[in-house]
Amino acid sequence: MKIRVAINGYGTIGKRVADAVSMQDDMEVVGVTKTKPDFEARIASKKFDLYLAKKDNAELFQKAGIETSGTLEDLLAKADIVVDCSPDKAGAENKKIYENFGMKAIFQGGEKKDVAEVSFNALANYDQAKGKRFVRVVSCNTTALSRLIYQLKTNFKIGRVRATILRRVADPKEDKKGLTNAIMPDPIALPSHHAKDVKTVIPDVDIVTTAFKLPTTLMHVHSLSIEMKEKVSREDVISVLENEPRILLVSEADGFTSTAKIIEFAREFRMRYDLFENVVWLESIAIDGNDLFVTQAVHQEAIVVPENIDAIRAIFGVEKKQSIEKTNRSLRIGEKNF
Ligand code: NAD
Numbered sequence: 001m002k003i004r005v006a007i008n009g010y011g012t013i014g015k016r017v018a019d020a021v022s023m024q025d026d027m028e029v030v031g032v033t034k035t036k037p038d039f040e041a042r043i044a045s046k047k048f049d050l051y052l053a054k055k056d057n058a059e060l061f062q063k064a065g066i067e068t069s070g071t072l073e074d075l076l077a078k079a080d081i082v083v084d085c086s087p088d089k090a091g092a093e094n095k096k097i098y099e100n101f102g103m104k105a106i107f108q109g110g111e112k113k114d115v116a117e118v119s120f121n122a123l124a125n126y127d128q129a130k131g132k133r134f135v136r137v138v139s140c141n142t143t144a145l146s147r148l149i150y151q152l153k154t155n156f157k158i159g160r161v162r163a164t165i166l167r168r169v170a171d172p173k174e175d176k177k178g179l180t181n182a183i184m185p186d187p188i189a190l191p192s193h194h195a196k197d198v199k200t201v202i203p204d205v206d207i208v209t210t211a212f213k214l215p216t217t218l219m220h221v222h223s224l225s226i227e228m229k230e231k232v233s234r235e236d237v238i239s240v241l242e243n244e245p246r247i248l249l250v251s252e253a254d255g256f257t258s259t260a261k262i263i264e265f266a267r268e269f270r271m272r273y274d275l276f277e278n279v280v281w282l283e284s285i286a287i288d289g290n291d292l293f294v295t296q297a298v299h300q301e302a303i304v305v306p307e308n309i310d311a312i313r314a315i316f317g318v319e320k321k322q323s324i325e326k327t328n329r330s331l332r333i334g335e336k337n338f
Pocket of ligand 1: 034
């Protein structure tokens with residue numbers, strides 16, 4: 001029997017999670033919800049059974065000629081689990097409905113950590129989500145930081161982690177948000193919330209983060225310095241990072257000179273130019289005394305998608321290795337055919 005998945009909120013993350021679920025052989029999408037009858041709802045209705053996120057909007061969908069199969073409650077009645085991909089803080093409101101329905105649910109990183117029993121990253125703490133009812137997949141920045149730190153921490157003795165996060169100001173589709181000609185420290189008073197969020201997944205890491213918003217929509221960039229508490233060579237670090245399929249090493253020598261070039265590459269490589277991996281610049285990996293330096297780029301629209309798939313399997317008790325390998329294979333994570 002396949003796990004029946006409902007997607008509540010079909011925006012940047014929801015549409016990607018829906019497609020990724022339908023690429024798995026052990027789960028299926030039983031329906032997605034939309035709030036408004038726009039072009040995205042029209043496209044969604046061609047691919048999946050479409051339900052109303054807000055039942056009061058039924059007439060609007062009818063007028064627009066977009067067929068729906070019922071309300072969110074009708075959808076939940078058909079599902080084993082709901083992946084909530086609604087905007088920041090809306091998930092906590094939706095949780096009340098899921099509780100009434102006795103549903104299992106996954107929330108996204110825009111929710112506070114106490115929305116769920118566990119904050120989740122597949123590499124770092126998969127087993128903690130096993131058998132749980134409410135799981136929060138952490139944000140794009142926290143996912144990327146957690147993966148990298150986990151991979152280094154399981155292979156080397158590490159100390160302080162200091163990270164500067166250069167954030168894209170908005171997603172490409174967001175025409176109401178922007179920052180035309182400025183760099184905005186976000187927040188100005190240090191530290192940024194990301195370090196605290198990483199600790200929800202890896203509690204025993206000494207991490208401080210600072211963050212800045214930049215006028216770009218393509219990707220985030222993280223500049224990290226990590227104290228190494230043992231003698232480690234640059235080659236050791238490269239080999240450990242190369243070993244993890246969810247980390248993709250790219251080289252300046254190969255033309256990867258900026259996030260623009262990484263996205264141009266991804267446009268040829270993946271549907272919707274989605275990069276599910278941390279993209280680490282090979283030449284940025286450097287050891288100076290006890291410090292390791294590394295720079296990575298993060299495709300914010302895509303990086304949490306594999307984590308959502310693994311979170312579904314963790315909730316249903318599937319083993320970590322089995323789930324991650326299945327997710328990687330289906331989404332072609334770790335393929336190096338370029
Ligand atoms: P989005 O605005 O692109 O999509 C949200 C969708 O939910 C929209 O289609 C909206 O119409 C719908 N919606 C609005 N209110 C709703 C409600 N009450 N119930 C159900 N659906 C509702 O947002 P997004 O970027 O996909 O973000 C979703 C979540 O994922 C947030 O928690 C966000 O923090 C997190 N996240 C976003 C990114 C990113 O870069 N976009 C990355 C990682 C995590």
